[in-house]
Amino acid sequence: MNLNENDPKLTAFASGELDDTERKEVEAYLAEHPEARAKVEEIRAAGDMLAAAFAVEPADGLKDYQRQAILENARIAQQGRGNLSGLQQAAEGKTFTLPAPTRIFVLRRWLSLAAAAIFGMTVGIGLFAFQQNQAGLTDRETQLASSKTEGREDKPSDTIPLIDIPKFPEDKAARPGTIPGSPATPASPAKATEDELAYPKVYDVRDLSVRVTWGNDSPDSPLITGATEKPGPTRKEKWNREAYDRIVDNPFLAALGNPLSTFSIDVDTASYSNTRRMLNGGALPPRGAVRIEELVNYFPYDYAPPKTDSKRPFAVHTAVAVCPWQPKHKLVRIALKGKKIPAAKRPPSNLVFLLDVSGSMCDDNKLPLVRKSMKMLVDRLGENDRIAIVTYAAKTKLVLDSTSCHKKAAIIKAIGQLISEGRTDGGEGIQLAYKVAAKNFIKNGTNRVILCSDGDFNVGTTSSSELTRLIENKAKTGVFLTVLGFGMGNYQDNRLEQLADKGNGNYGYIDTAAEAKKLLVDGLTGTLITIAKDVKIQVEFNPARVAAYRLIGYENRMLKKEDFNDDKKDAGEIGAGHTVTALYEVVPVGQKTPAVAPAKVDTLKYLTPAKLTKAADGDEMLTVKLRYKLPAGEKSTLMQVALKDADGKIGRQDKDFQFAAAVAGFGMILRDSPYKGTYTLAAVEELAAAAKGKDPNGYRAEFIALVKKARKLKKI
Amino acid sequence: MKPHVDDNLTQRVQAAMGAHEAPLVRYATRMVSRAETARDIVQDTFLKMIEAETAPTDGKLPAWLFTVCRNKALDVLRKEKRMNLLNDNEQAIAATDPNPAEAVELGETSCRVLDALAQLPPNQREVLRLKYQNEFSYRQIAEITGHSVSNVGFLIHTGMTKLRRQFKTGGMIG
Known part of the structure; x- marks a missing residue:
């Protein structure tokens, strides 16, 4: 062959491009032309330098919500490509029937009401299982298939929720097929016009007529202002909601047939931070992401703590108010206030940070924020406290062995050196973290593993149930688990919450430095010190005064009435200084309300109907019972408080109560709860503003701003 | 229409994202400069992988993804009437990259x-x-x-x- 020094073939040779024949030819040429050989070597070296420089370049990836959208679409498509035709049909404006879920829930509402409460629980568990399942819809399909009672043909398109891909501006928000707004709505086929449908366009790169606007190119794009990345203004509110609509709002229950309401307390606040992040990002949160109790519990309230000489770890208060969204109903508040422990009296801590440092954590709102949060915490700790850092990514590393916080500099240095790399494998990490915690156990101190993750918690070789068993067992030895979520989308939210639950710890979501401060500085003692565990509440309603009641929130915390006295049943924990608020909407006797289905149950043949006791004659509306264990205890203690009925006028004066009601209303509207009635975000805003009070930390003002944002997004 | 069940589409998509997500975002960013636009393009690239029955499932996939990505980026550029990337006679212009990560x-x-x-x-x-x-x-x-x-x-x-x-x-x- 005729080669010369400047032949492109030489470069191709240098970059390993040639096939055997050509390569041999070039080698032969080079053997005889040393200058050419030198050049080839130089090209090889230049290529290596290029590759090296490229390797160091930071690799940006997609945002979490984008990855999730992609995977959801893959799952749906995997179910059956035939669906695309169903969706295409729908796209052409043909009518379609509502997907099965709606029918199921409508059907269920008319089941016996006792079964309804249990259904809520099983559905909650079903949801968890659903999210664990990589094939996603397969489980749900089975769930739906097994509960079908009508003779409907099994059309795949019926059972697949329509997925709205973010950022197609011509897709409008309305999506028929979600849970009806009130129990009375029958499942009816909806006529879907092209405008109303959200459907994935099957497009072809060659079809240049199908073009859409890309991204957010406005001048206040985060690239220019440096602000936190927004999900994008065209992201539709109902993206992926269907996948989370498994928490069915607690229904009204008749007091006569269901006098007992039992649930576990919860101090998690992640749902509020998560919702806040989404609203600030310009999107309404998916329904399932809104857990009303976590919204209400986010805010500090001025409940009286237990008296200093009290043996009890917390104080219980009850109050009645008029229900803001339904003036014929009452609102009952059960409030717990944990005893405060001054920072100086804080028991020594043995903390092990378990950090996810996989590649996905390199976003600004993740690992950098984790570092900041940790520094804030370390600053508050002293020489009697110890910190260790375990990281998990492709490898598990003990980055810092348990070190006294006396050596702050060394700890801060180790924190500064954390970098993200590789994929996630959490199982080994958790085991190592607990090992380190156990090794440095402080008797009567605070022993905790603090897991920081973006939710991408792949447990690798450890199975999910092995992991939960490990966490539960470790909790029994006194090492509790706190879970802090960073930057993640909804997807693993329930999973992290479950881990914290099993680990007798709390679950928070840190989206900003301010939130880190709230949880790890202002709320340090609360986050670190558990003052009571397995705290359960059982309310007995007096049917002489209460026709029906409904617990607002706590859907995935409901317990069977037998669980209340069963000390083996796990429940929630309270930290020092924590407040817990539970709200019941109560229908007084004498009020006619369509909210409760008439109990069409036959009169019993072998038992006479329950009779009211003398106690029911008095003016008590209900009795609240609580069971709790001390952190190291195994036997529970019982507390009891009765609430006298009242017209609720005093409750109206209580700013804390009114504010909590506003927050609950907000949650109900975001969840599109069947019980929100005609309540509006405007009314929520008004109520919250009136109840703002001193608001020393600005949390309430922030809430009011969020309500405003939600109003804008909902255009009301 | 016969439902055609694609058993490991999700896994393939996940694997594809793991391997190619960052390179594609980088590639797209080179062309359109704005990171958010680039991410949208890459997201659509993967969606295309899901929807297009002609998407390869083997070693041809990476090049296919890049091709799709490139075409989408070009469409964006054409739509915005930016300079034509294919013109070899263009003046050498340093890549404009307002991506803060580059800092x-x-x-x-x-x-x-x-x-x-x-x-x-x-x-x-x-x-x-x-x-x-x-x-x-x-x-x-x-x-x-x-x-x-x-x-x-x-x-x-x-x-x-x-x-x-x-x-x-x-x-x-x-």
Whole structure:
């Protein structure tokens, strides 16, 4: 062959491009032309330098919500490509029937009401299982298939929720097929016009007529202002909601047939931070992401703590108010206030940070924020406290062995050196973290593993149930688990919450430095010190005064009435200084309300109907019972408080109560709860503003701003 | 319509994202400059992988993804009436990259290397990255960019010759 020094073939040779024949030819040429050989070597070296420089370049990836959208679409498509035709049909404006879920829930509402409460629980568990399942819809399909009672043909398109891909501006928000707004709505086929449908366009790169606007190119794009990345203004509110609509709002229950309401307390606040992040990002949160109790519990309230000489770890208060969204109903508040422990009296801590440092954590709102949060915490700790850092990514590393916080500099240095790399494998990490915690156990101190993750918690070789068993067992030895979520989308939210639950710890979501401060500085003692565990509440309603009641929130915390006295049943924990608020909407006797289905149950043949006791004659509306264990205890203690009925006028004066009601209303509207009635975000805003009070930390003002944002997004 | 169940579509998509998400975002960012736009393009690329029945399931997938991505980026650029990336006679313009992530400190050498690269014409830059960053073969690069294989070879050769000289003068090699 005729080669010369400047032949492109030489470069191709240098970059390993040639096939055997050509390569041999070039080698032969080079053997005889040393200058050419030198050049080839130089090209090889230049290529290596290029590759090296490229390797160091930071690799940006997609945002979490984008990855999730992609995977959801893959799952749906995997179910059956035939669906695309169903969706295409729908796209052409043909009518379609509502997907099965709606029918199921409508059907269920008319089941016996006792079964309804249990259904809520099983559905909650079903949801968890659903999210664990990589094939996603397969489980749900089975769930739906097994509960079908009508003779409907099994059309795949019926059972697949329509997925709205973010950022197609011509897709409008309305999506028929979600849970009806009130129990009375029958499942009816909806006529879907092209405008109303959200459907994935099957497009072809060659079809240049199908073009859409890309991204957010406005001048206040985060690239220019440096602000936190927004999900994008065209992201539709109902993206992926269907996948989370498994928490069915607690229904009204008749007091006569269901006098007992039992649930576990919860101090998690992640749902509020998560919702806040989404609203600030310009999107309404998916329904399932809104857990009303976590919204209400986010805010500090001025409940009286237990008296200093009290043996009890917390104080219980009850109050009645008029229900803001339904003036014929009452609102009952059960409030717990944990005893405060001054920072100086804080028991020594043995903390092990378990950090996810996989590649996905390199976003600004993740690992950098984790570092900041940790520094804030370390600053508050002293020489009697110890910190260790375990990281998990492709490898598990003990980055810092348990070190006294006396050596702050060394700890801060180790924190500064954390970098993200590789994929996630959490199982080994958790085991190592607990090992380190156990090794440095402080008797009567605070022993905790603090897991920081973006939710991408792949447990690798450890199975999910092995992991939960490990966490539960470790909790029994006194090492509790706190879970802090960073930057993640909804997807693993329930999973992290479950881990914290099993680990007798709390679950928070840190989206900003301010939130880190709230949880790890202002709320340090609360986050670190558990003052009571397995705290359960059982309310007995007096049917002489209460026709029906409904617990607002706590859907995935409901317990069977037998669980209340069963000390083996796990429940929630309270930290020092924590407040817990539970709200019941109560229908007084004498009020006619369509909210409760008439109990069409036959009169019993072998038992006479329950009779009211003398106690029911008095003016008590209900009795609240609580069971709790001390952190190291195994036997529970019982507390009891009765609430006298009242017209609720005093409750109206209580700013804390009114504010909590506003927050609950907000949650109900975001969840599109069947019980929100005609309540509006405007009314929520008004109520919250009136109840703002001193608001020393600005949390309430922030809430009011969020309500405003939600109003804008909902255009009301 | 017969439902056709694609048993491991989700896994394939997940694997594809794991392997190619970042390279694709980087590739798209080179073309359209704005990170958010680039991410949208890459998201749509993966959605196309799900929807298009002709998406390859084998070793042809990476090049296919890049091709789809490139076409979408071009559409964006065309829509915005930006300069035509395919014109070889364009003045060499340093890549405009307002991506804040780029502000991360690179070593001095890497910095100089990338600077030198930035001075090449866009065409050469693109194929050099596809070659040395994404490790595609000439044939795959031809497929992605629409150039002929020999044209790809020529572009790489021209680019590498210039870089070689610059690195040599700068004492970075040889």
